[in-house]
Amino acid sequence: MDEKLIQRLESAVLRLEAISTGGHPATSPANASDAALDPSVVAFGDLIDQYLGRVSRAAEIIGGQVLEVTNRIQEAFSVQKELLIKLKQTQKPNPAGLAEFLKPLNEVIMKAAALTEGRRSDFFNHMKASVDSLSALAWIAYTGKDCGMGMPIAHVEESWQMAEFYSNKVLVEYRNKDPNHVEWVKALKELYVPGLRDYVKSFHPLGPVWSQTGKIFAPSKANASASPSAPPPPSASLFSSGSSQASSSKPKVGMSAVFQEIGTGNVTAGLRKVTDDMKTKNRTERAGIVGGSTVKESHAGSRAVAKVGPPKFELQMGRKWVVENQIEQKSLVIEDCDSKQSVYVYGCKNSVLQIRGSDNYSKVNNITIDNCKKMGVVFQDVVAACEIVNSNGVEIQCQGSAPTISVDNTSGCQLYLSKDSLETSISTAKSSEINVLVPSAESDGDWVEHSLPQQYIHLFKEGRFETTPASHSGG
Numbered sequence: 409m410d411e412k413l414i415q416r417l418e419s420a421v422l423r424l425e426a427i428s429t430g431g432h433p434a435t436s437p438a439n440a441s442d443a444a445l446d447p448s449v450v451a452f453g454d455l456i457d458q459y460l461g462r463v464s465r466a467a468e469i470i471g472g473q474v475l476e477v478t479n480r481i482q483e484a485f486s487v488q489k490e491l492l493i494k495l496k497q498t499q500k501p502n503p504a505g506l507a508e509f510l511k512p513l514n515e516v517i518m519k520a521a522a523l524t525e526g527r528r529s530d531f532f533n534h535m536k537a538s539v540d541s542l543s544a545l546a547w548i549a550y551t552g553k554d555c556g557m558g559m560p561i562a563h564v565e566e567s568w569q570m571a572e573f574y575s576n577k578v579l580v581e582y583r584n585k586d587p588n589h590v591e592w593v594k595a596l597k598e599l600y601v602p603g604l605r606d607y608v609k610s611f612h613p614l615g616p617v618w619s620q621t622g623k624i625f626a627p628s629k630a631n632a633s634a635s636p637s638a639p640p641p642p643s644a645s646l647f648s649s650g651s652s653q654a655s656s657s658k659p660k661v662g663m664s665a666v667f668q669e670i671g672t673g674n675v676t677a678g679l680r681k682v683t684d685d686m687k688t689k690n691r692t693e694r695a696g697i698v699g700g701s702t703v704k705e706s707h708a709g710s711r712a713v714a715k716v717g718p719p720k721f722e723l724q725m726g727r728k729w730v731v732e733n734q735i736e737q738k739s740l741v742i743e744d745c746d747s748k749q750s751v752y753v754y755g756c757k758n759s760v761l762q763i764r765g766s767d768n769y770s771k772v773n774n775i776t777i778d779n780c781k782k783m784g785v786v787f788q789d790v791v792a793a794c795e796i797v798n799s800n801g802v803e804i805q806c807q808g809s810a811p812t813i814s815v816d817n818t819s820g821c822q823l824y825l826s827k828d829s830l831e832t833s834i835s836t837a838k839s840s841e842i843n844v845l846v847p848s849a850e851s852d853g854d855w856v857e858h859s860l861p862q863q864y865i866h867l868f869k870e871g872r873f874e875t876t877p878a879s880h881s882g883g
Contacts, residue, residue: 443496448611452492456485459595459603466592473523473531474592477538480520481599487513488545492616494625500551500618501625509625510549517542533577534589537596541571544600547608550615560608560615566725568600573726577744716755728752729772734759747791750774756783763787770808777802796821806832815839824855836860 467478501509524535544567547560557563575593582589720732729742729751737759745765750773770788780799789808796802797816805824812833815821820841827847836842840862848854861877
């Protein structure tokens with residue numbers, strides 16, 4: 409609330425200064441030069457000179473496709489500066505007007521995205537990092553908490569996190585080969601974090617500040633009459649001017665229809681009259697009887713309703729590998745992972761996942777296998793722990809080291825430990841059929857199997873319980 413109040417006070421001071429000098433506030437196209445001198449626009453120009461200039465200088469040394477995609481970044485930031493100038497002269501438009509207002513920026517971003525299409529080049533990671541980073545400029549489209557995107561500051565940070573996945577690959581590849589590429593990556597990161605993030609935080613933390621008395625921006629007649637290409641569902645609700653009318657013309661269903669009917673006051677119009685023979689107390693043939701077949705059918709129906717979600721195999725926010733609902737996939741491989749990333753495996757069946765990474769980045773922070781059946785996971789090293797929960801018939805192989813392996817609510821688990829992981833701490837709870845296989849000390853290549861106890865004997869001695877594993881011997 410304090411930042412919003414400060415913005416309103418600054419806007420009022422600017423208007424009073426303009427009126428006191430006998431002029432008018434800089435809200436019309438005639439005062440475009442005044443809008444260009446607005447502190448927020450000047451600060452954005454300084455951002456381009458200071459941060460983007462460094463990226464461009466590094467790209468000029470590298471040349472080729474890196475320079476080409478950097479020029480697209482330069483073009484996108486220049487377009488956004490022009491939009492910020494128009495922002496000071498324009499009232500907040502409606503969704504259709506906003507889409508038209510942002511069209512120049514969208515065209516530049518699409519032009520940059522086209523560079524990553526087609527045959528994969530040697531500088532693919534450079535171009536993907538650049539193109540993904542441009543989504544940070546969409547902060548200017550923020551219109552409120554219901555617009556489908558995060559607050560401007562958070563949006564800039566999240567956009568860079570997506571781009572950082574590819575920029576880190578550039579660092580790994582060129583760290584010991586070419587310092588110019590390393591400089592380019594560092595400059596690109598500082599352009600967005602802290603550069604663009606701090607700019608948005610200072611001038612537009614709650615979204616773009618539109619003029620209160622400027623011109624009304626309306627889409628051109630050609631664009632207003634032409635039907636746009638079908639956008640994805642979230643965008644349709646934001647940028648389709650006829651969405652509210654279309655939804656109101658459709659008959660309401662579900663609870664919306666119920667509340668609409670209640671609002672009319674005619675609540676009992678569609679109700680049927682209950683006759684005496686329909687009352688439960690008068691239906692002697694069914695009194696106190698619950699049909700067993702009906703119960704079975706209802707249970708079978710509820711099991712049939714359960715659906716498997718779509719398969720996923722992706723790195724989210726540069727921090728978490730998500731492998732979900734993979735069925736009969738025997739060649740799943742996670743590469744280029746590092747010690748700051750975690751792996752979450754959920755709902756997979758009859759599949760095998762390898763987590764191997766590169767030579768220098770074979771560790772992951774944490775591995776969780778949840779609700780999987782007949783799933784195999786092979787990994788090198790884990791920093792924190794490998795957790796198996798709610799699963800059945802899984803096989804886990806640790807080829808390096810793991811401080812902790814925990815098994816919870818799992819039936820059937822085979823753990824293969826390497827020589828480096830023999831000191832691993834294994835904890836179990838509510839689990840059965842857990843076998844641990846370790847390398848044989850006598851011969852290479854052989855495994856020795858040890859089954860972990862699942863039954864315990866508790867004896868009360870000297871004022872406390874003593875717990876020991878139960879042992880069974882025949883004869």
